[in-house]
Every structure is written in C-alpha cells, then in structure tokens.
Amino acid sequence: MIFIPIEFMFSAQMMFLFIHVVRNDDTANKNKPFLLLILLSAVQSFLLGLRWGYDVEATSYIVPILATLLPALVYAGVLNVIERDRWPLAQRMVVYYLPTVLVVGLTLFWREAVDIVVVITFLAYAVVILRLLLPGTDALGITPLDGADSTYRAIFFAALSLLSFALIDTILFLSFIWKHVDHVPSVILFANFAALVMLGLAATLASNSKTPPQDTPQPRRLDEEELSGSATIQRIEELMNDDHVYRDANLNLERLARKALIPSRQISQAINRSVGMNVSQYVNGYRIAEACDLLQATRRSVTDIMFDVGFQTKSNFNREFRRVTGMTPQAWRMKYTPAVEDPTAEPNTGCAAAQGGTT
Known part of the structure; x- marks a missing residue:
C-alpha cells in the first residue's frame, strides 16, 4: 500500500488555492508577495512530508532556509497594503534576505544556531507587523476602504501565524535538546497544519487587496487653523x-x-x-x-x-x-x-x- 503523508495532501490543496487565486483575479491587482507566500507554504509542506513521511534527511537543510523567507513575504505583502515600499532596493534586499543568508551560513558552519535565528526572525517580523497594525484599519492607507476590515483581519492572522511558527520551532528545538523526540512528528503535523492554514487564509484574503495608482496631488502642509x-x-x-x-x-x-x-x-x-x-x-x-x-x-x-x-x-x-x-x-x-x-x-x-x- 502506497503511503502518502498528509503534508502532501495539504501541499496539493495550497497549490490548488494558488492556481485559483491566480486565475480568478486581475493580475495587476494581485499582491505578489502574498501569492508567493501561498506557493512557498505548499513547498514547505511538501518538504516536511518528505522529511517525516519518507525520512529524507536532506530536506532538514532546506526547510530552515526557506522558512526565513515566509516572514519576509508576509512583511512585504503587508507593506503593499499599508504604504508603498519606497525603500531603495539595497535596503529592501538587506531586510528581506539577511536572515536567509545568515541561516545558509550557519547551516554550513554552526548548525546548532539555525533554529535560534529562525525563531528570532519570525518573532521580529511578527512584532513589526503587529506594530504597523496598531492604528487599526486606518493603517491600511492604500487599501480600498470597501475591503479594509477583511484585509486587516487577514494580516492580523498572518502575524499570529508567524508567532505560532516561532512557538513551534522553539518547542522542537527544546525537544531535540532534551532528547524527547517521540512526539516531534505529531507536533510538526498539527502545528504546521494550523499555521499554514492561517497563512493560506491570510494570503488568499490579502492577495485581493487592490492598490490603485494615485492620480491626485500630494497633500500640502497645513497651518494650525487648518489642522483643527x-x-x-x-x-x-x-x-x-x-x-x-x-x-x-x-x-x-x-x-x-x-x-x-x-x-x-x-x-x-x-x-x-x-x-x-x-x-x-x-x-x-x-x-x-x-x-x-x-x-x-x-x-x-x-x-x-x-x-x-x-x-x-x-x-x-x-x-x-x-x-x-x-x-x-x-x-x-x-x-x-x-x-x-x-x-x-x-x-x-x-x-x-x-x-x-x-x-
């Protein structure tokens, strides 16, 4: 009897979700980081299926590297519905990919520190995103007001999913240190399923958030009377x-x-x-x-x-x-x-x- 890990089934569902979003929306209106988030979630689930379903050890080197891209994609997608990303390309590259580069280096020279960097990366991005959401839906400056509530909830769920990933990795890290590895596959199955579902839901909702071009003048500086x-x-x-x-x-x-x-x-x-x-x-x-x-x-x-x-x-x-x-x-x-x-x-x-x- 052929054994099919449940992670494979979830990966297939995420791929169908990705295809559905791509085919049913105007390309110009898509939030590309969130679409990539759905795709990367599918890949991560597939790799986890190989690791814990077929004991493919090589995936344990790839999964942490790809994991550091998840919070970066969430953050980039959030910026697309809060404010236009005006950072220079060099700064964006540093913010988005420095953790990935760091994990690649640690994988080669200091494997034990990889999990710590991954956890810190997820926590840092989650805190930054939650701080951006403090003003409420008014934080979504370039999201149409019609769908601001839905997009806000989606982004909030995405931030929670980053926190859940950090918690998962912390539990797994401590389990390996304390040699309690019997329950690791079950923890990974449940936790990643819940976390990836939240990421998929958030990505689906927020991928539909449109950011139409601005065609009116820039606001001018007002005097004290006008600012009342x-x-x-x-x-x-x-x-x-x-x-x-x-x-x-x-x-x-x-x-x-x-x-x-x-x-x-x-x-x-x-x-x-x-x-x-x-x-x-x-x-x-x-x-x-x-x-x-x-x-x-x-x-x-x-x-x-x-x-x-x-x-x-x-x-x-x-x-x-x-x-x-x-x-x-x-x-x-x-x-x-x-x-x-x-x-x-x-x-x-x-x-x-x-x-x-x-x-």
Missing part, C-alpha cells in the same frame, strides 16, 4: 456631500487625503475623535445612507445599488449594511418600501443616522 479637527471634518464632509467621493470603489485613505489636501494621519485622527470610528466605517456610512435612499425610492436590484454607492463585493456591502441598520438590504427594503407607496406613512428614518458614518 473641525476644519478637517468640514472638508471631508464637503467631499462626501458635494463631490460624492465615497462612490469611488477604489477610494482609500491615501487617495482621500490627496483629494482633501490633508495628511492621512490628520484625517484618521479627526474622524476617530469626532465620530468614534475609523475612516472605513465613516466612508461606508455615506455609502449605506445612499443605498438606503435608492432601495426605498427605486426598484433597482440590490447588486446594482451596491456597485453605484462604491462597494465591490456583496459580502462587504451586506456586512456594513447590517452594521449601520441592523438588518439586511432586502429586509430593509421590505420594511420601508411601503413608506413610498403610502403618502400618509411616516417618513423613513431607518438609515438617516448612516449619513456621516454614525449609527
């Missing part, structure tokens, strides 16, 4: 109410800042202090408010309305609609449509609070 929170909110409300910028499906925080000629950090702080929510929720509030009007005043399909007000996916639209109104778009239409047909009915206020992003 009230002035910032007034300017953003003008863009929302007069220019309807929220209808732009590719609108992100950086693009909003360029249109307003106000630094993105100032916009984020002003909205957070004034209405107690992030920029994504604020902008989506305007989208939902117009969607409510269209659902009530027209018989157009929910999908058409969703696209018109600036959403790109039905899942994000339904989630935000429920957040603001407490019900689905279909349920909202059924509840408030009679108000249009009956002149004596009270006017609908079910979505009035959505304007300006408040609930």
Whole structure:
C-alpha cells in the first residue's frame, strides 16, 4: 500500500488555492508577495512530508532556509497594503534576505544556531507587523476602504501565524535538546497544519487587496487653523456631500487625503475623535445612507445599488449594511418600501443616522 503523508495532501490543496487565486483575479491587482507566500507554504509542506513521511534527511537543510523567507513575504505583502515600499532596493534586499543568508551560513558552519535565528526572525517580523497594525484599519492607507476590515483581519492572522511558527520551532528545538523526540512528528503535523492554514487564509484574503495608482496631488502642509479637527471634518464632509467621493470603489485613505489636501494621519485622527470610528466605517456610512435612499425610492436590484454607492463585493456591502441598520438590504427594503407607496406613512428614518458614518 502506497503511503502518502498528509503534508502532501495539504501541499496539493495550497497549490490548488494558488492556481485559483491566480486565475480568478486581475493580475495587476494581485499582491505578489502574498501569492508567493501561498506557493512557498505548499513547498514547505511538501518538504516536511518528505522529511517525516519518507525520512529524507536532506530536506532538514532546506526547510530552515526557506522558512526565513515566509516572514519576509508576509512583511512585504503587508507593506503593499499599508504604504508603498519606497525603500531603495539595497535596503529592501538587506531586510528581506539577511536572515536567509545568515541561516545558509550557519547551516554550513554552526548548525546548532539555525533554529535560534529562525525563531528570532519570525518573532521580529511578527512584532513589526503587529506594530504597523496598531492604528487599526486606518493603517491600511492604500487599501480600498470597501475591503479594509477583511484585509486587516487577514494580516492580523498572518502575524499570529508567524508567532505560532516561532512557538513551534522553539518547542522542537527544546525537544531535540532534551532528547524527547517521540512526539516531534505529531507536533510538526498539527502545528504546521494550523499555521499554514492561517497563512493560506491570510494570503488568499490579502492577495485581493487592490492598490490603485494615485492620480491626485500630494497633500500640502497645513497651518494650525487648518489642522483643527473641525476644519478637517468640514472638508471631508464637503467631499462626501458635494463631490460624492465615497462612490469611488477604489477610494482609500491615501487617495482621500490627496483629494482633501490633508495628511492621512490628520484625517484618521479627526474622524476617530469626532465620530468614534475609523475612516472605513465613516466612508461606508455615506455609502449605506445612499443605498438606503435608492432601495426605498427605486426598484433597482440590490447588486446594482451596491456597485453605484462604491462597494465591490456583496459580502462587504451586506456586512456594513447590517452594521449601520441592523438588518439586511432586502429586509430593509421590505420594511420601508411601503413608506413610498403610502403618502400618509411616516417618513423613513431607518438609515438617516448612516449619513456621516454614525449609527
């Protein structure tokens, strides 16, 4: 009977996932580091299957080297949805590949230190990524506000997976030192399956995060009066109410800042202090408010309305609609449509609070 390690099965699933993402998305909009992350995860799982399924000792030299590339790919992908990577090529090469080069050297001359470097690499990248996420979804400056929440959760899961990898390697390192190796294959099977699942999920979600080119002027430096929170909110409300910028499906925080000629950090702080929510929720509030009007005043399909007000996916639209109104778009239409047909009915206020992003 042919023995097939379960790692091989997972590797095949990751390859199918990679092919699916590549075939079903516009190439220009892909986050390439995250796509490479899926591919590398598949390769790592396959190598682990060779090591623990068929006792191929040579893979034990390759796996740690490739492992150091995982956090670098996660970090590069995160930068693609937070800010454009403006570092010079030489600096990027050092940050991304120095741990890999170090592990290659240690593999040749000091094998015992390899696991320590791998653990430190995973921990360091995880801490840096989590620090980047401290501002919440507003940290995703060049991610469309429509999908900011999903992308934020995906990146958070990716950071957790890096921490889990560090924990796994630490447990295995100590197991070999203390000569408790009987349970090592089981630990590797369970831990890598859980960690790679998180990486695959994060990579799939974040690979769809678009970063459209900026086509508006750079924000100028503002004086103290203009930097006041009230002035910032007034300017953003003008863009929302007069220019309807929220209808732009590719609108992100950086693009909003360029249109307003106000630094993105100032916009984020002003909205957070004034209405107690992030920029994504604020902008989506305007989208939902117009969607409510269209659902009530027209018989157009929910999908058409969703696209018109600036959403790109039905899942994000339904989630935000429920957040603001407490019900689905279909349920909202059924509840408030009679108000249009009956002149004596009270006017609908079910979505009035959505304007300006408040609930």
